[in-house]
Amino acid sequence: xxxxxxxxxxxxxxxxxxxxxxxxxxxxxxxxxxxxxxxxxxxxxxxxxxxxxxxxxxxxxxxxxxxxxxxxxxxxxxxxxxxxxxxxxxxxxxxxxxxxxxxxxxxxxxxxxxxxxxxxxxxxxxxxxxxxxxxxxxxxxxxxxxxxxxxxxxxxxxxxxxxxxxxxxxxxxxxxxxxxxxxxxxxxxxxxxxxxxxxxxxxxxxxxxxxxxxxxxxxxxxxxxxxxxxxxxxxxxxxxxxxxxxxxxxxxxxxxxxxxxxxxxxxxxxxxxxxxxxxxxxxxxxxxxxxxxxxxxxxxxxxxxxxxxxxxxxxxxxxxxxxxxxxxxxxxxxxxxxxxxxxxxxxxxxxxxxxxxxxxxxxxxxxxxxxxxxxxxxxxxxxxxxxxxxxxxxxxxxxxxxxxxxxxx
Amino acid sequence: xxxxxxxxxxxxxxxxxxxxxxxxxxxxxxxxxxxxxxxxxxxxxxxxxxxxxxxxxxxxxxxxxxxxxxxxxxxxxxxxxxxxxxxxxxxxxxxxxxxxxxxxxxxxxxxxxxxxxxxxxxxxxxxxxxxxxxxxxxxxxxxxxxxxxxxxxxxxxxxxxxxxxxxxxxxxxxxxxxxxxxxxxxxxxxxxxxxx
Numbered sequence: 001x002x003x004x005x006x007x008x009x010x011x012x013x014x015x016x017x018x019x020x021x022x023x024x025x026x027x028x029x030x031x032x033x034x035x036x037x038x039x040x041x042x043x044x045x046x047x048x049x050x051x052x053x054x055x056x057x058x059x060x061x062x063x064x065x066x067x068x069x070x071x072x073x074x075x076x077x078x079x080x081x082x083x084x085x086x087x088x089x090x091x092x093x094x095x096x097x098x099x100x101x102x103x104x105x106x107x108x109x110x111x112x113x114x115x116x117x118x119x120x121x122x123x124x125x126x127x128x129x130x131x132x133x134x135x136x137x138x139x140x141x142x143x144x145x146x147x148x149x150x151x152x153x154x155x156x157x158x159x160x161x162x163x164x165x166x167x168x169x170x171x172x173x174x175x176x177x178x179x180x181x182x183x184x185x186x187x188x189x190x191x192x193x194x195x196x197x198x199x200x201x202x203x204x205x206x207x208x209x210x211x212x213x214x215x216x217x218x219x220x221x222x223x224x225x226x227x228x229x230x231x232x233x234x235x236x237x238x239x240x241x242x243x244x245x246x247x248x249x250x251x252x253x254x255x256x257x258x259x260x261x262x263x264x265x266x267x268x269x270x271x272x273x274x275x276x277x278x279x280x281x282x283x284x285x286x287x288x289x290x291x292x293x294x295x296x297x298x299x300x301x302x303x304x305x306x307x308x309x310x311x312x313x314x315x316x317x318x319x320x321x322x323x324x325x326x327x328x329x330x331x332x333x334x335x336x337x338x339x340x341x342x343x344x345x346x347x348x349x350x351x352x353x354x355x356x357x358x359x360x361x362x363x364x365x366x367x368x369x370x371x372x373x374x375x376x377x378x379x380x381x382x383x384x385x386x387x388x389x390x391x392x393x394x395x396x397x398x399x400x401x402x403x404x405x406x407x408x409x
Numbered sequence: 410x411x412x413x414x415x416x417x418x419x420x421x422x423x424x425x426x427x428x429x430x431x432x433x434x435x436x437x438x439x440x441x442x443x444x445x446x447x448x449x450x451x452x453x454x455x456x457x458x459x460x461x462x463x464x465x466x467x468x469x470x471x472x473x474x475x476x477x478x479x480x481x482x483x484x485x486x487x488x489x490x491x492x493x494x495x496x497x498x499x500x501x502x503x504x505x506x507x508x509x510x511x512x513x514x515x516x517x518x519x520x521x522x523x524x525x526x527x528x529x530x531x532x533x534x535x536x537x538x539x540x541x542x543x544x545x546x547x548x549x550x551x552x553x554x555x556x557x558x559x560x561x562x563x564x565x566x567x568x569x570x571x572x573x574x575x576x577x578x579x580x581x582x583x584x585x586x587x588x589x590x591x592x593x594x595x596x597x598x599x600x601x602x603x604x605x
Contacts, residue, residue: 033480033483
């Protein structure tokens, strides 16, 4: 361009040299924006509002009633329990299709149809069922599993997994899709995950993208991608990463089982990729135990200046939540707060300690963590976070609008 | 995922099951792909859009409002964008759409406050920049409007020329011209060759 002058290369892309521009950058760089995204408000759903107004038939009074009802998030549509199979009778429910042999729906053998609210879908060991969750995603019910439709409507889609395993892939506003298990509820916050209920009724949740909140018995576990959690005595235990070292995994199980002394072992075994575990522990501890967790997390992550130590130690939910929001920026891209790659295909740089227990720059080293070896008999840590059933990436399409549904992690 | 049943000779019906949705890393996504996902309600995709665009939005705000208000403008713009994104029909238009929202929001805030100058920077709520930085920022703000945003994106927010082009929807050539001419005027102003 004719407008370019000598030295403009640096101005354009930092190639070359321009001391004056570099000086201005140094001077003004401190004013750059660096704050994380504030929590997003629930998106106003035009479709729900339209439905509500239609109920009112244009009358102001009726519209007001409809809006009040919408504001209270009405109970989802419920219909009579089907007892004679799951043929599509036009009732509200979840459309499904079965692969393999040995599935029953509403008490009758089924190959596909609509699972109405209240009915059970059961798969034998050799069968799988793909269940569509309205227009927001789908669930694969694996073999030897039992699933019930609880509700479906504009405010909520809800299933119950009584036994077995499912994989869910959902793209929807937070809390629109919920799966109940014995003693807990997996509340989707926009994600893909795997949920399992074993023969003892214990729930195990493994998140592969996005975030899930596992809630029950007055507790909630915040579980982003790369993290898993199991229920203990009905409620959610402490989340840990999929590839957590055996020492950390064992210590977490002991702590969740009621061994308070195991907390010190948990804390000592955590590294820069375990900030999800530590953050969840902040809300599950108090007094000196919370201080122990706080000091470890504070040593591994840069605490925002607006999150005060005293507030966190006092257990103030707003302070703990504010810290999570700051940490979330790194969790959603699979990195530690100090930019160590915790998830994804990128290996640790040559000479760099493997993710998990490396101290961040400028921080004190952790107190002698145990060796990060997988438990005996366990597969080595995964290198990617795509769900096991994910197919290879399809060829790119010319128009993004025509692409198949994609879940972002 | 569920699809219709297709007849299979001799075996009744076999379900034709579509492939599950692809799971991809947001860092590999194009802006248009993220916009489509965020439009569908994905907070992960929207957060990624924020990470790519928040500095450009801050620059647009900082060109018009006090430093202490610019951060609030950024959050307001993204909260508004989250609500309005479903109405954006053309994903490729996202950058220009977002910058327009940012300019409107910043102008609204500026109208409710005093004109922005060095004194306003000091008087604003929030952390106060150093005096030398304030003076440099005031000099940029005194430039013609055409050059302000681009120079702030480059010198304050640390975006390169190609990144500015991507974030604003401007052509790379336009960005080059704005940067070069804007810097020339800024140098003159800082050297005292031009008085306001």
